[in-house]
Amino acid sequence: MSLVLLPAVDVADGQAVRLVQGEAGTETSYGDPLAAALAWQQAGAEWIHLVDLDAAFGRGDNRELLASVVGALDVQVELSGGIRDDASLEAALSTGCRRVNIGTAALEDPAWCAKIIAEHGDKIAVGLDVRGTTLAARGWTKEGGDLWEVLDRLESEGCPRYVVTDVTKDGTLRGPNLDLLREVCARTDRPVIASGGVSSLDDLRALSTLVPDGVEGAIVGKALYAQAFTLEEALAAVSGR
Ligand SMILES: O=C(O)c1ccccc1N[C@@H]1O[C@H](COP(=O)(O)O)[C@@H](O)[C@H]1O
Numbered sequence: 169m170s171l172v173l174l175p176a177v178d179v180a181d182g183q184a185v186r187l188v189q190g191e192a193g194t195e196t197s198y199g200d201p202l203a204a205a206l207a208w209q210q211a212g213a214e215w216i217h218l219v220d221l222d223a224a225f226g227r228g229d230n231r232e233l234l235a236s237v238v239g240a241l242d243v244q245v246e247l248s249g250g251i252r253d254d255a256s257l258e259a260a261l262s263t264g265c266r267r268v269n270i271g272t273a274a275l276e277d278p279a280w281c282a283k284i285i286a287e288h289g290d291k292i293a294v295g296l297d298v299r300g301t302t303l304a305a306r307g308w309t310k311e312g313g314d315l316w317e318v319l320d321r322l323e324s325e326g327c328p329r330y331v332v333t334d335v336t337k338d339g340t341l342r343g344p345n346l347d348l349l350r351e352v353c354a355r356t357d358r359p360v361i362a363s364g365g366v367s368s369l370d371d372l373r374a375l376s377t378l379v380p381d382g383v384e385g386a387i388v389g390k391a392l393y394a395q396a397f398t399l400e401e402a403l404a405a406v407s408g409r
Pocket residue numbers: 178187189190191219221223224225248249250251252269270271272273295296297305306307308338
């Protein structure tokens with residue numbers, strides 16, 4: 169199996185943006201989110217990782233815009249940011265996205281998280297956003313507990329998939345945290361999506377070596393927007409071409 173690539177489209181104030189280490193105020197804008205997503209689709213992406221950053225930061229949302237982006241795409245969408253209760257989950261799933269990524273609520277509302285895993289199974293992924301081994305919540309501005317304790321709990325609840333982000337690497341082009349990914353994969357048989365730090369085709373080749381361990385995919389953001397490589401080149405690299 170080849171590593172699945174998920175180009176990221178993070179949306180703040182109606183624009184596609186990239187942050188550095190998830191910090192508000194570090195935005196670089198890349199224009200219309202739909203245009204960005206369509207460009208990745210046109211280049212061969214099978215998935216888009218679509219994030220409502222305003223909802224993640226609790227400062228508003230881009231819900232209607234993101235719904236229109238999902239509706240206009242033919243590829244599968246992983247929708248993330250601000251999905252924290254029944255209403256936001258229902259709104260997210262009703263867009264037609266393939267799955268949602270739950271961050272803060274998995275840390276602050278374990279009972280609800282267990283309930284939605286039981287109800288929606290594979291449509292749920294949990295985002296493990298970490299600094300070191302401390303989880304981050306609420307737009308990565310609050311600490312959310314110990315990674316290994318939370319992972320043990322989610323395992324017992326049957327969490328179907330994890331999106332593992334090293335917050336310190338995100339948007340920095342400093343390379344993925346391969347050790348962290350290896351450690352998470354050693355503690356779960358569930359698929360893991362790697363996020364944060366991809367800077368080069370060699371990073372993608374390194375992540376591909378972790379596919380047998382359980383790394384199913386990689387979210388790629390800044391490197392694509394900064395044109396460190398094209399998505400076509402990335403897809404060729406992970407397919408061994
Ligand atoms: O993706 C980012 O750059 C990012 C930066 C700061 C906060 C969140 C970010 N991304 C996504 O938001 C979810 C968490 O949202 P929530 O806690 O469930 O509301 C996180 O997993 C990232 O996918």
